[in-house]
Amino acid sequence: MDPLQTLASWITDSNNIVFFGGAGTSTESGIPDFRSAAGLYRAEHHSPYPPEVMLSRTFFMSSPDIFFDFYRSKMIHPEAVPNGAHLLLAELERQGKLNAVITQNIDGLHQQAGSVHVLELHGSIHRNYCMDCSRYYGLEEVIRSEESVPRCHVCSGMIKPDVVLYEEALNQGVLTAAVEAIAAADLLIIGGTSLTVQPAASLVTYFQGRHTVLLNGDPTPYDHRADLIIKDRIGQVMGNVHKLLSKG
Numbered sequence: 001m002d003p004l005q006t007l008a009s010w011i012t013d014s015n016n017i018v019f020f021g022g023a024g025t026s027t028e029s030g031i032p033d034f035r036s037a038a039g040l041y042r043a044e045h046h047s048p049y050p051p052e053v054m055l056s057r058t059f060f061m062s063s064p065d066i067f068f069d070f071y072r073s074k075m076i077h078p079e080a081v082p083n084g085a086h087l088l089l090a091e092l093e094r095q096g097k098l099n100a101v102i103t104q105n106i107d108g109l110h111q112q113a114g115s116v117h118v119l120e121l122h123g124s125i126h127r128n129y130c131m132d133c134s135r136y137y138g139l140e141e142v143i144r145s146e147e148s149v150p151r152c153h154v155c156s157g158m159i160k161p162d163v164v165l166y167e168e169a170l171n172q173g174v175l176t177a178a179v180e181a182i183a184a185a186d187l188l189i190i191g192g193t194s195l196t197v198q199p200a201a202s203l204v205t206y207f208q209g210r211h212t213v214l215l216n217g218d219p220t221p222y223d224h225r226a227d228l229i230i231k232d233r234i235g236q237v238m239g240n241v242h243k244l245l246s247k248g
Contacts, residue, residue, distance in 0.1 A: 007228060011187065011241070014211075016187070017098040017188075018100045018102065018189070019100070019189045021085070021102070023104065024217065025103070025192035026083075031105075054066070060165055064148075068150070071142075075125065076139070078143065080107060082110075084237075084239025085234045086112070087238075089113070089115055093116060093117065100118075104122050104193060106122050106123055106163050108125065119181070121175070123163035123164050128161050129159065131157050131158050131160050133152060133157055137150070179203060182206045183206045183207070187211050188209060190212065191215040192216060194216070194220055196221065204225070213226065214226040214230070215232075215238075217232075
């Protein structure tokens with residue numbers, strides 16, 4: 001059977017789907033993966049700092065001006081819109097077939113597409129908090145701040161994006177919810193991730209259901225666990241699967 005037909009049939013037969021995704025889920029929406037964005041930044045600015053340094057807690061605290069220069073120019077893409085992958089997942093959730101989207105992305109495109117049950121392992125650019133008084137700020141405050149480092153309107157404390165930086169731990173509640181969702185699923189769709197970033201990648205090992213599908217252009221350490229591997233672009237693949245499901 002054609003791989004897309006196989007995936008469509010498994011989706012039809014499933015009642016508890018979980019999607020686990022990474023940067024590749026959003027590249028067709030115009031958001032470059034983190035490492036290529038960081039590499040481009042370093043080339044443009046002749047920056048001596050590797051990406052792991054620029055997006056570390058230590059660097060954020062010691063050089064917030066350089067951090068926010070990189071963050072605003074390469075990590076925030078307010079013009080991006082959901083692609084076929086985001087749209088199909090949102091539709092499956094509306095139908096009651098998909099119970100969770102677990103994402104390593106911070107762009108909020110799953111919610112923009114209409115998904116509600118989204119577990120954001122690495123946080124979101126859309127949530128920002130004052131480090132002193134915990135006042136909440138949306139994305140616009142960070143984008144439009146007249147200062148290089150956004151400051152709280154109330155106490156002048158530094159505003160930090162609610163994203164998990166290097167040296168910071170993932171939210172334990174989100175991790176636990178992700179493990180529970182994957183363990184209960186009957187179909188696990190993994191898309192746009194190399195499955196090399198820990199501890200997030202190890203979450204897929206909790207799956208005990210019927211089928212694992214891997215949608216990724218490059219090989220991953222978990223290919224041997226997959227029942228179906230599709231190497232085409234995930235947005236295009238999911239868009240075509242959406243059409244197949246619509247035909248019934």
